[in-house]
Amino acid sequence: MSAEGGTKAIIAALSANLGIAVTKFGAYLLTSSSSMLAESIHSVADSGNQLLLLIGGKRAKRAATPEHPFGYGRERYIYAFIVSIVLFSLGGLFALYEAYHKWQDPHGITEYKWVPIAVLVVAIGLEGYSFRTAIKESNQTRGTTSWVDYVRRAKAPELPVVLLEDFGALIGLVLALFGVGLTLITDDGRWDAAGTAAIGLLLVGIAGILAVETKSLLLGEGANPETVRKIEQAILNGGGVDRIIHMKTLHLGPEELLVAVKIAVPKSESAADVAQHIDETEVRIREAVPIARVIYIEPDIDRAGKEQAAPPAAV
CATH class of the missing domain: 3.30.70.1350 (Cation efflux protein, cytoplasmic domain)
Structure with a gap:
C-alpha cells in the first residue's frame, strides 16, 4: 500500500510541477523577475526529483543476486538521498545566487505586470492539489502518528519526500507572491530579491531535513x-x-x-x-x-x- 500510494503521489506531483515549470519560465521571460526564475528552477528540480523517486522505486524491485543476497530494497533510500542533494544544490543554492545578483542590480517589473501574479495564483492551486493527494495517500499509512513523527519515522521515503517538497513549494509560491507583489507596488526590485532569498533559505532547510532522515535510513533502521x-x-x-x-x-x-x-x-x-x-x-x-x-x-x-x-x- 505504501509503495502504491507513494507512486500515485509522485505522479500527481510530477504532473503539476511540469506544467508549473513551463508557465513560470514564460512569466520570467516576460518580466525578468528573479522570484519567478527561482520558482522556475525550483519546479524543474522538483520534477527531476520525482523522476528520481520513480526510478528508485523501479530499481528496488529487482530480484536478489549472489552479489546482493538481500535484494535492492535500499535503492529507494539512495535515490531519496540524491533528491535532497538536488534540492539543495539546484533549487536552494541557485535561488540564493539569483537573490544576490538581483540585489546588486535591482529593477522593477515594468511590462506584463499581471503575468507573474496570475501564474503564481494558478501554481498555488496546482501545488495545492498535489499536496492534497500526498496528504490523502499518507493518511492511509500514518494512522494517529503526528506529521512530524511520520516524516521522521516513515520507512518508505517517497511520501515524506513528496510531502516536504509540496509543502516547501506552497510556502515558496507565497514568498514569491509576496516579493513580486511588493515589487509591483513599490517599483523596488529589492523586494523581488528578498522573496528569492527567502525561497532559497526555505529549500536549503528542507533539503537538510531530507538528507538527515534519508541518511538514517541508509545507515539501517530497525522496526518501530x-x-x-x-x-x-x-x-x-x-x-x-x-x-x-x-x-x-x-x-x-x-x-x-x-x-x-x-x-x-x-x-x-x-x-x-x-x-x-x-x-x-x-x-x-x-x-x-x-x-x-x-x-x-x-x-x-x-x-x-x-x-x-x-x-x-x-x-
Whole structure:
C-alpha cells in the first residue's frame, strides 16, 4: 500500500510541477523577475526529483543476486538521498545566487505586470492539489502518528519526500507572491530579491531535513516499537519457546524486514521438536508482520545466568 500510494503521489506531483515549470519560465521571460526564475528552477528540480523517486522505486524491485543476497530494497533510500542533494544544490543554492545578483542590480517589473501574479495564483492551486493527494495517500499509512513523527519515522521515503517538497513549494509560491507583489507596488526590485532569498533559505532547510532522515535510513533502521511488540508476541504465543534472549531487526527496504532472534528452548526438547517449533515461530512472525521477509532464529538452552541483560530489540 505504501509503495502504491507513494507512486500515485509522485505522479500527481510530477504532473503539476511540469506544467508549473513551463508557465513560470514564460512569466520570467516576460518580466525578468528573479522570484519567478527561482520558482522556475525550483519546479524543474522538483520534477527531476520525482523522476528520481520513480526510478528508485523501479530499481528496488529487482530480484536478489549472489552479489546482493538481500535484494535492492535500499535503492529507494539512495535515490531519496540524491533528491535532497538536488534540492539543495539546484533549487536552494541557485535561488540564493539569483537573490544576490538581483540585489546588486535591482529593477522593477515594468511590462506584463499581471503575468507573474496570475501564474503564481494558478501554481498555488496546482501545488495545492498535489499536496492534497500526498496528504490523502499518507493518511492511509500514518494512522494517529503526528506529521512530524511520520516524516521522521516513515520507512518508505517517497511520501515524506513528496510531502516536504509540496509543502516547501506552497510556502515558496507565497514568498514569491509576496516579493513580486511588493515589487509591483513599490517599483523596488529589492523586494523581488528578498522573496528569492527567502525561497532559497526555505529549500536549503528542507533539503537538510531530507538528507538527515534519508541518511538514517541508509545507515539501517530497525522496526518501530509497535512492530517489535508484534514480533515478540508472535514468538512467545506458541509452544517450545521459554523466552526471547535477544532480538534485532533491520529494514532491508521499506517493505522488507530482517528479523534475527535468539530464543531459549526447554532442555527436554529434542532436535526434531526444536526444528518444528522454529518453523512454527517463523509462520507466526510472518502472519503478524508480513514484511518480515528474512528471519533467522537461533535456539539455545535456557540456563540460568548464561545470558542476562538483552540488547535492545530494535537496532
